């Protein structure tokens with residue numbers, strides 16, 4: 001039997017961490033209060049975003065800031081309490097979004113994103129999940145020529161700097177590719193490399209089943225009960241009592257901040273909440289589409305067309321305020337026949353973010369045996385397998401295939 005390890009949190013990040021540790025011979029127990037893949041990793045837009053080499057920056061131009069401050073657009077919403085609670089990390093996020101700092105972050109971020117497809121591929125094969133995955137990229141569609149020109153300029157830069165492939169599409173080419181979209185539109189950027197998953201939560205659940213089939217254990221339990229007991233880490237579970245292991249990994253996505261704070265770390269973590277709603281009975285899309293000037297995504301999913309919203313700055317437990325869904329729905333109806341919303345409340349989740357726009361992956365600075373793997377922001381679904389591999393290599397004292405230094409938790413201490 002290998003060394004015991006507890007992985008707390010069975011989203012995309014925790015599940016992939018468990019799989020990678022298991023592949024190195026660890027005796028891994030994956031602990032979650034729910035079934036695997038039921039939270040943020042379920043509710044996202046399902047994109048494995050090979051194109052997203054630049055992490056999402058805080059908007060800095062006055063037009064965007066003005067619109068966000070007045071909550072005019074569909075892309076940003078905020079609760080006063082959320083801004084107040086997150087003021088310090090948000091201020092740092094704003095500073096790290098300065099073009100020079102952002103370019104440095106992109107260098108590190110792109111090195112992770114570069115491996116996203118290669119790391120998902122064997123898991124998709126091993127779980128026979130090709131039925132959930134299309135490999136035809138996705139589109140940014142533009143309403144105005146000026147925005148399209150700016151988008152294309154950026155796409156050419158990403159191609160030159162990071163090898164991200166795209167194709168510019170005229171309105172006629174776009175109409176042929178996505179006949180459901182109403183014209184006139186100025187055109188589109190078709191990112192050629194990303195993959196789209198039609199049921200993100202099920203993909204995580206299948207990765208978790210693979211972990212069990214290979215001998216892993218999934219146990220229901222509450223990660224907030226985590227405590228050090230001598231050289232071991234211990235967590236309480238209702239059905240199996242105290243579980244103990246010399247190694248514990250915190251992969252609690254947007255809930256990581258509270259546990260980390262309880263352990264005495266002051267890290268600039270914050271969340272961006274987001275909603276989704278499904279629509280049926282209207283037109284459908286062949287691939288996901290970002291309405292680039294309005295800030296929401298439409299993704300064809302098993303349950304219908306999934307509309308996902310931008311960022312809402314609000315406390316994680318605050319009641320839902322799905323005004324962005326209503327705004328985005330109105331905008332989406334301009335683009336296509338959306339059909340009817342399924343009769344259920346919009347889903348609400350939260351992107352786990354760190355102020356310097358990079359994930360937090362590595363050893364807990366002051367707690368031997370404890371490891372962090374969270375803060376993957378807008379791309380945690382994309383990055384789960386990469387994050388899992390990187391952390392498992394660090395825990396196993398191997399030299400990781402990606403330089404881990406930029407993501408080290410020690411950068412905040």
Ligand SMILES: Cc1cc2nc3c(=O)[nH]c(=O)nc-3n(C[C@H](O)[C@H](O)[C@H](O)COP(=O)(O)OP(=O)(O)OC[C@H]3O[C@@H](n4cnc5c(N)ncnc54)[C@H](O)[C@@H]3O)c2cc1C
Nearest residue numbers: 009011012013033041044045047223253274379380381382
């Ligand atoms: C609207 C929206 C759209 C998005 N679209 C995309 C996209 O297209 N592509 C992409 O790559 N990313 C996307 N993201 C981001 C992505 O979904 C997240 O970064 C990712 O899911 C985070 O994964 P995770 O495993 O860290 O967290 P989670 O999936 O949230 O997993 C954390 C787990 O911890 C468990 N947990 C929490 N607290 C406890 C506790 N006390 N005890 C036990 N267990 C606990 C939870 O039950 C959960 O299973 C989107 C996010 C949103 C909100």
